[in-house]
Amino acid sequence: METVDTLVCARWVVPVEGDIPVLEDHAVAVRSGRIVALLPTAAARTRYVADEIVERPHHVLLPGFVNAHTHAATTLLRGRAENQPVDTWLEDTIWPIERRWVDPEYVRDGTELAIAEMLRGGVTCFADAHPWPDVVARAAAELHMRASVGLAAVGAPTPWAAGLDECIEKGLALHDEYRGDPLVGTHFAPAASHALDDASLRRIRRLADELEIPVATRLHESAGEIERSQSLHGLRPLERLARLDMLSPLLVAVHMTQAEPAELDALAAAGAAVVHCPQSNLKLGAGICPAASMLARGIRVGLGTDSAAANNDLDVLSEMHTAALLAAGIPGRPGTLVATDVLRMATLEGARVLGLGDCTGSLVPGKWADLCCLDLRKPGSWPVHDVPATLVYASSSRQVTDTWVAGRHVLADGTLRYIDETAVLERADAWRARIDAGDGRSNA
Amino acid sequence: METVDTLVCARWVVPVEGDIPVLEDHAVAVRSGRIVALLPTAAARTRYVADEIVERPHHVLLPGFVNAHTHAATTLLRGRAENQPVDTWLEDTIWPIERRWVDPEYVRDGTELAIAEMLRGGVTCFADAHPWPDVVARAAAELHMRASVGLAAVGAPTPWAAGLDECIEKGLALHDEYRGDPLVGTHFAPAASHALDDASLRRIRRLADELEIPVATRLHESAGEIERSQSLHGLRPLERLARLDMLSPLLVAVHMTQAEPAELDALAAAGAAVVHCPQSNLKLGAGICPAASMLARGIRVGLGTDSAAANNDLDVLSEMHTAALLAAGIPGRPGTLVATDVLRMATLEGARVLGLGDCTGSLVPGKWADLCCLDLRKPGSWPVHDVPATLVYASSSRQVTDTWVAGRHVLADGTLRYIDETAVLERADAWRARIDAGDGRSNA
Numbered sequence: 001m002e003t004v005d006t007l008v009c010a011r012w013v014v015p016v017e018g019d020i021p022v023l024e025d026h027a028v029a030v031r032s033g034r035i036v037a038l039l040p041t042a043a044a045r046t047r048y049v050a051d052e053i054v055e056r057p058h059h060v061l062l063p064g065f066v067n068a069h070t071h072a073a074t075t076l077l078r079g080r081a082e083n084q085p086v087d088t089w090l091e092d093t094i095w096p097i098e099r100r101w102v103d104p105e106y107v108r109d110g111t112e113l114a115i116a117e118m119l120r121g122g123v124t125c126f127a128d129a130h131p132w133p134d135v136v137a138r139a140a141a142e143l144h145m146r147a148s149v150g151l152a153a154v155g156a157p158t159p160w161a162a163g164l165d166e167c168i169e170k171g172l173a174l175h176d177e178y179r180g181d182p183l184v185g186t187h188f189a190p191a192a193s194h195a196l197d198d199a200s201l202r203r204i205r206r207l208a209d210e211l212e213i214p215v216a217t218r219l220h221e222s223a224g225e226i227e228r229s230q231s232l233h234g235l236r237p238l239e240r241l242a243r244l245d246m247l248s249p250l251l252v253a254v255h256m257t258q259a260e261p262a263e264l265d266a267l268a269a270a271g272a273a274v275v276h277c278p279q280s281n282l283k284l285g286a287g288i289c290p291a292a293s294m295l296a297r298g299i300r301v302g303l304g305t306d307s308a309a310a311n312n313d314l315d316v317l318s319e320m321h322t323a324a325l326l327a328a329g330i331p332g333r334p335g336t337l338v339a340t341d342v343l344r345m346a347t348l349e350g351a352r353v354l355g356l357g358d359c360t361g362s363l364v365p366g367k368w369a370d371l372c373c374l375d376l377r378k379p380g381s382w383p384v385h386d387v388p389a390t391l392v393y394a395s396s397s398r399q400v401t402d403t404w405v406a407g408r409h410v411l412a413d414g415t416l417r418y419i420d421e422t423a424v425l426e427r428a429d430a431w432r433a434r435i436d437a438g439d440g441r442s443n444a
Numbered sequence: 445m446e447t448v449d450t451l452v453c454a455r456w457v458v459p460v461e462g463d464i465p466v467l468e469d470h471a472v473a474v475r476s477g478r479i480v481a482l483l484p485t486a487a488a489r490t491r492y493v494a495d496e497i498v499e500r501p502h503h504v505l506l507p508g509f510v511n512a513h514t515h516a517a518t519t520l521l522r523g524r525a526e527n528q529p530v531d532t533w534l535e536d537t538i539w540p541i542e543r544r545w546v547d548p549e550y551v552r553d554g555t556e557l558a559i560a561e562m563l564r565g566g567v568t569c570f571a572d573a574h575p576w577p578d579v580v581a582r583a584a585a586e587l588h589m590r591a592s593v594g595l596a597a598v599g600a601p602t603p604w605a606a607g608l609d610e611c612i613e614k615g616l617a618l619h620d621e622y623r624g625d626p627l628v629g630t631h632f633a634p635a636a637s638h639a640l641d642d643a644s645l646r647r648i649r650r651l652a653d654e655l656e657i658p659v660a661t662r663l664h665e666s667a668g669e670i671e672r673s674q675s676l677h678g679l680r681p682l683e684r685l686a687r688l689d690m691l692s693p694l695l696v697a698v699h700m701t702q703a704e705p706a707e708l709d710a711l712a713a714a715g716a717a718v719v720h721c722p723q724s725n726l727k728l729g730a731g732i733c734p735a736a737s738m739l740a741r742g743i744r745v746g747l748g749t750d751s752a753a754a755n756n757d758l759d760v761l762s763e764m765h766t767a768a769l770l771a772a773g774i775p776g777r778p779g780t781l782v783a784t785d786v787l788r789m790a791t792l793e794g795a796r797v798l799g800l801g802d803c804t805g806s807l808v809p810g811k812w813a814d815l816c817c818l819d820l821r822k823p824g825s826w827p828v829h830d831v832p833a834t835l836v837y838a839s840s841s842r843q844v845t846d847t848w849v850a851g852r853h854v855l856a857d858g859t860l861r862y863i864d865e866t867a868v869l870e871r872a873d874a875w876r877a878r879i880d881a882g883d884g885r886s887n888a
Contacts, residue, residue: 078829078838079834079837080829082783085776089778120822120823285777287776288773313825313837314824322769324727331729333529334727334728335526379865379868381522382873383869383873383875384522384876385522389756393723393755393756394522396842398824425826425827431827432829
C-alpha cells in the first residue's frame with residue numbers, strides 16, 4: 001500500500017484530458033499537493049492508504065476552473081454602473097469611481113471578496129489586471145489561491161505608479177519576489193495597446209520574452225477601440241501589434257469580439273491565445289467573440305469573467321453556459337461547441353492561455369491537485385443523463401461543495417477554510433456604503 | 445392591532461408594480477393566503493399581530509417567478525438529447541423516447557421533480573403542455589403549486605387520446621374539474637398549429653372564447669416551422685391564425701423567434717401575448733425572440749424555460765439573465781431592457797400572459813401571496829449596489845431560501861415542506877436508469 005495525503009472519491013470524474021470524457025466511480029489520489037493517480041475508486045482503496053478520504057457520492061469532480069481574465073478587486077463595484085456601452089461605462093463611470101476610491105486597502109478587500117467568490121464557484125486560478133498587483137499577489141498567496149497577477153503597464157500617472165517606468169520597475173520587482181512560487185505567477189497587463197506608444201509596447205514585448213511570461217491585453221473588444229486605434233495610429237490594434245512583432249505565443253488577446261477571418265488566421269499562425277468573456281461583451285454591447293472559429297483554427301481560447309463591475313460576477317460556470325448557448329444560437333447550429341468543448345475552455349484551455357497548461361487545468365498525474373466538486377443530486381440537475389451537459393446547462397456555481405488548490409482543501413463541504421468570510425463580506429459592505437454615500441446614493 | 449397569518453420582513457422588497465422599484469426594510473403581511481399590505485417593517489410591527497414572523501435580514505423578497513411555458517415532466521429527459529437543431533431534436537429524438545416511455549406514472553414523477561425544482565428556484569406558477577394534463581393538475585394541486593395546465597390538442601392518436609375529439613373531451617372535463625380552484629387553471633395547448641386543420645383550430649378558438657381561457661401554442665419557433673406551414677397551408681403560421689380569427693388577447697404565441705415587423709404589429713393590434721424562451725431557442729438554434737421590440741409595442745411578453753429536455757432546466761432566474769444579456773448584446777445597445785424590465789417579464793408580465801395578472805405576479809394587496817426570497821449576502825452577490833441588477837446578473841436560483849404559494853410556506857429556509865424530495869429524486873433516477881438501459885446507454 002502506498003501512502004497519499006488525500007483520496008477524493010466521486011460518482012463521476014471529468015478529467016478533461018484523455019479519451020474518456022466522464023469516468024464513473026473514480027478517485028483522485030493527492031500527495032504533496034499534486035495528483036498522483038486517477039483510477040477506479042475500488043482500485044484506489046486497495047492501492048492507497050490516505051490521511052483523508054473524501055467521499056462525494058452524488059458529485060462530479062473536475063479540474064478547478066480557470067478565470068483567464070478578471071479585475072478581481074472590482075467586486076466592490078458589482079452593480080454600480082449599469083446599462084452603459086463599454087467605452088462610456090469604463091471612461092465616464094468606472095475610472096472616475098476608481099480614481100476616487102482605489103487604494104491598497106480597497107484592492108485587498110475587493111480581491112479577498114473575489115477570491116472567496118471564486119473558490120466557492122470552483123475557480124482555482126485567475127488572471128488579474130488591476131493597480132497594486134503586489135496587493136493582489138499577497139491576497140492570493142495568503143488565501144491559497146492560484147493566480148497569474150497582471151503587471152499593470154499604463155503610460156499615464158496613477159496613484160500606484162507615476163508612469164510606465166515605475167509600472168515596469170514595480171512589476172519586475174514583483175515578478176522577482178514570486179519567482180518560483182507554487183501559486184502566484186505574473187504576466188504583463190497593458191490596459192489597452194492603443195494608449196501606449198510603439199517604444200513602450202516594444203519594451204514590454206522584450207521583457208516578456210526575457211522573462212517568458214505572457215502579455216495579456218484587451219484587444220478588439222469593441223468597434224470603438226478599433227476606431228480609436230485607427231485614428232491614433234492609422235492601424236487596427238492587431239495590425240499594429242503585428243508590426244511591433246508582438247504576435248507570438250506569449251500574446252493573450254482578451255475579448256476579440258471584432259475579428260476579420262484574416263486576423264484570426266494571423267493569431268493562429270503566431271500561436272497567440274484569446275480570452276472569451278461572453279457575459280461582459282454582451283452586457284456592455286461590445287460584440288461576440290467567435291470562439292468556435294478560433295478553436296477550429298487551433299487557437300487556445302480560455303474563458304474570462306472580466307470585471308464584476310461589468311458582468312456582474314466572477315462565475316466561470318455561468319460563463320460556460322453563456323458561451324455554449326451563444327455558440328449554438330448565434331449561427332443557429334447546435335453542436336458547434338459541445339459541452340465538453342466548453343468545459344475544456346474553462347479549465348485546460350484557460351491554463352494553456354496563461355502558460356500554465358503543464359501544471360494545472362486537467363486531472364493528470366504530476367499536475368497540481370487543483371480540483372472542484374459539484375453536488376448534482378439537486379432537483380434542478382437531476383437525473384443525470386449526460387454529465388458534461390448537466391454541468392454546462394443545468395447546474396450552478398452554488399452547487400460547488402469542495403475546492404482544492406494545490407491539494408489544499410480550501411472549500412470543504414461548503415465552508416471556506418482559510419477565509420474569514422463574515423469579515424470579508426462586512427468590509428465589502430462598508431466600501432459599498434462609503435462609495436454610495438460619497439455619491440449621495442443608497443443601494444435600494 | 446390587526447391579526448395576520450404571516451409577516452415576512454426583508455432587507456429589500458421588489459414589488460414589481462408601483463413607482464419605487466426597491467423598498468428597503470419592508471414587510472409583506474399575509475392573511476388567508478393573500479397579501480393584505482406592503483409597508484415598512486417598523487410600521488408593520490406596530491400594526492399587525494402575526495401568527496408567524498419570518499425575518500430575512502440580508503434577503504430580497506419579490507413576487508414568485510412565473511414560468512410561462514414549460515413541459516414539466518420532461519425533467520426526466522434532462523440532458524438526454526444534446527446538440528441537435530429543434531426539428532430533428534423533437535421529431536427524431538424526443539418524440540420516439542416519449543412514445544416509448546410516457547405514461548401517467550412518468551408524467552407524475554417528472555412533474556413532481558419539476559415542481560420541486562421550480563419551488564426551489566422561486567417559481568410559484570407554471571404554464572404546462574404535456575399529455576395527461578389531469579396528472580399534471582393533480583400534482584400541482586397536491587404539492588401546492590400554481591399552474592395553468594395545458595389541455596393538449598393533437599390531431600394524431602397518442603396513448604393519452606385517440607385524436608382531437610378525445611383531447612377536447614378530456615380537456616373540457618379537466619377544465620370543469622378545476623373550475624374555481626384557487627391554484628390550478630387551464631388553457632388550450634395545441635402543440636403546433638400547422639399540424640391541425642382549419643376546422644380544428646376554429647373549434648379550439650370557439651371553446652377558448654366561451655371558457656375565456658388562453659390558447660398557447662408554439663409559433664414561429666424556427667424557420668423550419670414556417671417553411672412547413674407554407675408548404676402545407678401556403679401561409680406563414682401567424683398569417684394562417686389571423687385568417688382563422690385566432691389573433692386575440694387569448695392567443696399566447698410561444699417562441700416567436702422569426703417575426704417580421706408587420707407580424708409584431710399584428711400581434712400588438714390584436715392584444716396577443718408572447719412567451720420568450722431564450723435558452724431553449726439558443727440551444728436548439730431556433731433563433732432569438734425580439735422581446736424588446738415586442739415590449740416597446742405594448743405586447744405582453746413573459747419568460748419560459750421550455751422543456752428541460754431542451755435547455756436543460758426550469759430556472760427562470762437564469763432565463764432572466766440570458767434575456768437581459770441578449771437584449772443588450774445582440775443589438776449592441778446596453779439599456780435596451782434594464783434589469784427591472786426583465787424582472788417584470790419573469791413575474792407580472794408572465795402572469796398577464798396567462799390571464800392571471802389580477803391574482804399574482806406583483807406585491808399588491810388583494811393578490812395571492814405568491815412570493816420568493818433570495819439571500820444576497822453571498823460572496824458572488826455582495827455588496828449590493830443595485831438590487832435588480834444583482835438579481836438578474838449576479839445571483840442564482842440556488843440562493844432562493846423561501847417560496848410561498850398563496851401564502852403557504854412551501855420552501856422554508858431551504859427545506860421543501862410538502863414534497864418528499866428524496867423520494868422524488870430516487871424515482872427520477874429510476875426513470876433515468878430505465879430509459880438509458882432501454883437504449884443500451886450509461887449516464888457517464
